[in-house]
Amino acid sequence: MLRLSQIMGQENALKTLKAALPPGQPAHSYLFTGPDGVGKRSTALAWAQALFCAHGGGDACGSCKPCVKVEKGNHPDLILVKPEIREKKVKEEIDIDHVRDLIGRLSYRPYESQRIVAIVDGADSMNVPAANALLKTLEEPPGETVIIIIASNMDSLLPTVVSRLRTVRFAPLPYGAVVEILRSQRGMSAEDAKTMAALSKGAPGSLGEEALPVLRQDRARAMEFISFVADARGAEAFRLATELDKSADKGRADGTLDMIREIVRDIISIKVRRGCDKVINMDVSEELEKLSGRLTQRKLMMAYDAAVNAAHMRKWNINPLLTMGLLYQELKER
Numbered sequence: 001m002l003r004l005s006q007i008m009g010q011e012n013a014l015k016t017l018k019a020a021l022p023p024g025q026p027a028h029s030y031l032f033t034g035p036d037g038v039g040k041r042s043t044a045l046a047w048a049q050a051l052f053c054a055h056g057g058g059d060a061c062g063s064c065k066p067c068v069k070v071e072k073g074n075h076p077d078l079i080l081v082k083p084e085i086r087e088k089k090v091k092e093e094i095d096i097d098h099v100r101d102l103i104g105r106l107s108y109r110p111y112e113s114q115r116i117v118a119i120v121d122g123a124d125s126m127n128v129p130a131a132n133a134l135l136k137t138l139e140e141p142p143g144e145t146v147i148i149i150i151a152s153n154m155d156s157l158l159p160t161v162v163s164r165l166r167t168v169r170f171a172p173l174p175y176g177a178v179v180e181i182l183r184s185q186r187g188m189s190a191e192d193a194k195t196m197a198a199l200s201k202g203a204p205g206s207l208g209e210e211a212l213p214v215l216r217q218d219r220a221r222a223m224e225f226i227s228f229v230a231d232a233r234g235a236e237a238f239r240l241a242t243e244l245d246k247s248a249d250k251g252r253a254d255g256t257l258d259m260i261r262e263i264v265r266d267i268i269s270i271k272v273r274r275g276c277d278k279v280i281n282m283d284v285s286e287e288l289e290k291l292s293g294r295l296t297q298r299k300l301m302m303a304y305d306a307a308v309n310a311a312h313m314r315k316w317n318i319n320p321l322l323t324m325g326l327l328y329q330e331l332k333e334r
């Protein structure tokens with residue numbers, strides 16, 4: 001597991017959390033919110049470890065007894081709650097029994113430390129009875145407890161619950177930070193890390209390495225298609241669309257259409273800002289710059305709308321060949 005000092009790109013969140021470490025005092029309850037895969041859970045665990053650490057200070061030492069117990073997942077004062085599929089249910093949920101168990105535990109004193117830390121992960125899936133039960137605890141928090149609620153979408157929580165929590169926001173990570181995380185923590189090659197950083201849109205935890213070759217291919221096709229549009233190479237655009245249509249996995253057509261939209265968005269950004277600073281697909285920024293010189297801003301705007309429409313058409317199950325054929329036609333005629 002990570003230490004607080006190894007959490008990258010979340011300076012704002014870390015500032016709040018570090019200020020609450022000794023000699024500071026943590027609040028009773030927090031909401032960690034932000035997109036999936038940007039490090040909310042890792043940060044919650046790292047912070048809990050720092051709160052339990054026998055040496056105190058700005059981070060966990062990693063070697064004292066409490067630190068080792070957190071690392072091994074058997075610290076008696078650290079409670080983790082996460083969604084589960086319960087009997088007769090079809091989807092994962094945090095239900096009232098989870099919350100009752102938690103409240104029960106919080107009514108006892110901590111066994112070994114100054115306080116109990118409870119992490120409720122995936123709180124988006126908490127049902128209403130569970131949320132109401134939790135609300136009572138949040139209104140009158142028992143003794144020495146710190147409750148961390150993790151939710152990617154704040155709107156999924158009852159407003160009454162949110163109002164009781166101290167909000168700590170997690171943002172998508174900057175490109176450079178993701179590259180560094182992937183290299184140092186997952187041991188990826190520089191090339192793969194750069195591609196992954198771009199394709200995960202700042203949320204490295206949201207994407208498994210196995211997804212990389214497929215996404216890379218979708219993107220390559222998307223860039224090829226845009227290039228055909230730029231040069232009015234209809235026959236080649238048609239060949240590419242036919243290939244996608246024949247592909248056993250129709251998801252690849254949808255993936256390619258998504259990528260077309262994203263790539264066009266990036267090229268528009270390069271044109272408007274006269275640089276690549278806000279580009280998502282940073283690892284192919286040179287190719288994007290070249291493409292931007294071959295397309296007018298007007299055509300790019302049309303292309304963006306057309307790509308959004310094409311994605312809608314796919315939702316109505318219109319086949320990839322026709323969808324992409326129309327997309328090409330629409331752009332050619334402008």
Ligand SMILES: [Zn+2]
Nearest residue numbers: 053061064067
């Ligand atoms: Zn320690």
